[in-house]
Amino acid sequence: MMNDVGELKQYIIAHARAQSIPPGRLRELLGSIDNDDGDAPGSWVRAWVTEGDLLYGQGRLYDACRYYMLARFPYPDGDARQEAQRRCVEVFDRFRQDDTGIQRLDVPVGDGLVRCYASGLSRDRRPPLLILMGGIVSIKEQWAYSLLDLERTGVAAVVAELPGIGENTLPYTPDGWRMLSAIIDAVGDRADPAHTYAITPSFAGHMALRCATEDSRIKGVVSAGAPINRFFTDTAWQRRLPRVTVETLAHLVGTTPVQLTEHLPAWALTAGRLTGLTIPVHYMAARRDEIIPRDDLRFLRHHVRNLHLVENDDVHGSPAHHVDARIWTARSIMRMRGAYTPQRAALSAVWFGRRAWRRLAGRTSAPDLPLRDAGPPPLRTPES
Numbered sequence: 202m203m204n205d206v207g208e209l210k211q212y213i214i215a216h217a218r219a220q221s222i223p224p225g226r227l228r229e230l231l232g233s234i235d236n237d238d239g240d241a242p243g244s245w246v247r248a249w250v251t252e253g254d255l256l257y258g259q260g261r262l263y264d265a266c267r268y269y270m271l272a273r274f275p276y277p278d279g280d281a282r283q284e285a286q287r288r289c290v291e292v293f294d295r296f297r298q299d300d301t302g303i304q305r306l307d308v309p310v311g312d313g314l315v316r317c318y319a320s321g322l323s324r325d326r327r328p329p330l331l332i333l334m335g336g337i338v339s340i341k342e343q344w345a346y347s348l349l350d351l352e353r354t355g356v357a358a359v360v361a362e363l364p365g366i367g368e369n370t371l372p373y374t375p376d377g378w379r380m381l382s383a384i385i386d387a388v389g390d391r392a393d394p395a396h397t398y399a400i401t402p403s404f405a406g407h408m409a410l411r412c413a414t415e416d417s418r419i420k421g422v423v424s425a426g427a428p429i430n431r432f433f434t435d436t437a438w439q440r441r442l443p444r445v446t447v448e449t450l451a452h453l454v455g456t457t458p459v460q461l462t463e464h465l466p467a468w469a470l471t472a473g474r475l476t477g478l479t480i481p482v483h484y485m486a487a488r489r490d491e492i493i494p495r496d497d498l499r500f501l502r503h504h505v506r507n508l509h510l511v512e513n514d515d516v517h518g519s520p521a522h523h524v525d526a527r528i529w530t531a532r533s534i535m536r537m538r539g540a541y542t543p544q545r546a547a548l549s550a551v552w553f554g555r556r557a558w559r560r561l562a563g564r565t566s567a568p569d570l571p572l573r574d575a576g577p578p579p580l581r582t583p584e585s
Contacts (some may be wrong), residue, residue, distance in 0.1 A: 203237045204275070208445050209222065209245055212233070213274055213521035220267040226252075236517065239281040246272045247282040253288065262296035266342055272450060275338040275449045276366075286340065291367065293342045302349050306359060308387045310380050313371035317341065317384065320348040321357040322391035330392040331358045336403030337449050340367035357392035359384055364404055364454040369424040371471050375467045378412040385418055394418050398537055400530060402518070403427055407470065410482065414474040421537035423530055425485035426517050431496035433469040436462050438494045439574075446492055475504035482508050483533040485526060487515040509533070526561075 210231050217227050230252060235243045240250075249272030257265035269292065272285035280522040297303035297318065306317040318341055321328055331351060333344050345361045351358040361384060364371035370557060371380055385394045398421045406424025413419040431438065439447075439462050450465075451458045482505050486498050501508055513519040520527060532552055535545040 204245070204278075204448075206234060206237050206245065208443065209237065209274065212443070213271060213446055215518055215523070216274065216338075216343075217271060218520065218523055220271070222267065222271070239279055240284075240493075243335075244281070246285055249547065250281075250285050250288070253292075257292060262292050262299075263346065266293045266296065268515045270342055273497045275445050278452070280528055286367065289340065289342050293345065295346070301349060302352050303345060305540075306384075308328070308380070308384050310371055310383045313369070315361060315371060315380050315384065316344045316368035317359050317361045318348060319357065319359045319388065320352040321355070322388055323357065323533065324391050326355075327391065328355055328357045329391045329396040329398065330388060330394060331356045331384065331400065332361065332399050332409070332532065333400045334361045334363065334405040335410075337363060337366065337453060338404075338447075339363075339403075357388065359388065361454075363408065378415070380410045381409065381412040381419075382416045385416070387390070391558060395419055396538075397473055398534055399423065400534065401427075406484075407468070410470060410475070412479070413480060414470075414477060419480065421481045421483070421534070423507055423533045423537075425519065425526065426487060426490060426493050427484070428468075428493055429497040430469045430471070430474075430500045431485045431494045432492075433465040433467075433512065435494060435496065438496075439465065442492060470500075472500070475501070476506070478505055479507060481537050483511075483529075483537070484508065485511045485513065485519060485522075485529060487513050487517055489515060490517045492517045509536075525552070525555055528555070 214227070230248050233243065234245050234248045237245045240247050249268045253265040253268035253272065266289050269285050269289035273282045273289065274375050275288050276577070277283040302320050303318050304320065304322070306319040308315040308317060308338065333347060335343055339362070341360045341362045348358055348360060361380070362369040363373065364380065366372040371377060381399075385397055388394070395418050397418045398425045399419060400408040402425045404427065406422065406427030407417065407429065409422045409424065410427070410429075413422055444468040447458045447461060451461045454461060454464050456464055484501060486493070498510070502510070513522045513525075527536075528548055528551055532545065532548040534543065535548065
C-alpha cells in the first residue's frame with residue numbers, strides 16, 4: 202500500500218528537525234518528491250537515499266545514516282524502504298566502530314532478539330542505567346548519537362527499539378514490556394540495575410510505564426506524548442487518528458487498519474496499575490495533540506502519584522518546543538537521580554528562563570507541523 206505523500210511530508214518535518222537536517226535542504230528534498238512508488242523517479246525513498254549516498258561518498262557516515270533513516274519512514278513496507286533501513290544500520294555500524302565507544306548489545310528474549318547500542322558499561326563502576334527508546338516509527342540509530350554524550354556523564358546507556366521496529370525481531374504485543382526487564386538483566390553485571398531510568402517518548406513511554414508497574418528497578422520515566430488509556434479504548438478518538446498512525450500500528454500489530462480497534466484495548470494502562478507507581482514520571486504534553494487524547498492526561502493526573510507534567514500549546518511531540526524538550530529531558534533525569542550539580546542548576550536557569558521568555562513574548566503557539574512519536578529529541582545531534 203502506498204502512503205499519502207502529503208501526509209508523509211507533513212509528518213516528517215519534526216523528525217528531520219530532530220536529526221538536524223538543514224531546513225533549506227529539507228525544503229528542496231520535499232519539493233522533489235511527488236510519489237511513494239518504491240524507488241521510482243521522484244519517489245520518497247529515492248530522494249532520501251540519493252542524498253544519503255552522496256554524503257556516504259564524502260565519508261560523512263552519520264550524516265548519511267540520518268537520510269537513510271528518513272527514507273524508511275514510517276516503516277519498511279517494501280523492498281525500497283527495507284534497503285534504506287539496511288543501509289542505515291550498516292553505515293551506522295561502520296560509524297560507531299570508528300573510536301566512538303558505542304558497542305553492540307544483543308539481548309535474546311524468548312524466540313526473538315532485541316538488538317541495541319550501548320555505552321558506558323563498566324564491571325568496575327557499575328554506573329546507573331539509562332534506557333532510551335523511540336516510538337513506532339523510530340529506529341535505534343535515530344537516538345544512538347546521544348550515546349557519545351551520555352558516556353561522559355557517568356551513566357551506562359542503552360538505546361533500543363520497540364518490538365517489530367528496526368532490528369528488534371520480537372512481535373508487538375501487550376506483553377512486549379518484558380523486553381525492558383530483559384535488557385536490564387542483560388547489563389546487570391556492567392551497570393547498577395537497581396537504579397534504572399528511561400527516556401521513552403510516545404509508545405515507548407507507554408511500554409516503560411507498563412514495565413515500571415512490574416519491575417521496581419526502574420526508578421523514573423521521562424516521556425512525551427505517550428498513549429495511556431483512552432487512546433487504546435476510545436473508538437471515536439481512534440477514528441480521527443492520522444492515516445500514517447493507524448497503518449503503522451496495524452502493521453506492527455499484524456492486523457488491518459479496519460480491525461485495529463479490536464486489538465488496542467489490550468494495551469491500555471489501567472488505574473490499578475498506575476496508582477501503584479511511586480516513582481517520578483515526567484511527562485511533556487501538547488494541548489493540541491492530534492494523536493493523544495486529553496483524557497489520557499486527565500487519567501495520568503488522577504492515577505499517577507508522582508507526576509511532573511509540562512504542557513505546551515503545541516501539536517503532538519511539541520515540535521515548536523524542540524530545544525525546550527532537550528533541556529527538559531536532561532534536567533528531568535538529573536532531578537530523578539537527585540544530582541544537585543552546577544549542570545543541573547544551569548539547566549534549571551535556562552529552562553525557567555525560556556519558559557518565561559515564551560510567556561512574555563507570546564511564543565506559545567506552534568506552526569502547523571504535527572509530529573508523531575518523536576517526543577523529546579536525542580540529547581545531542583551532530584550540529585547541536
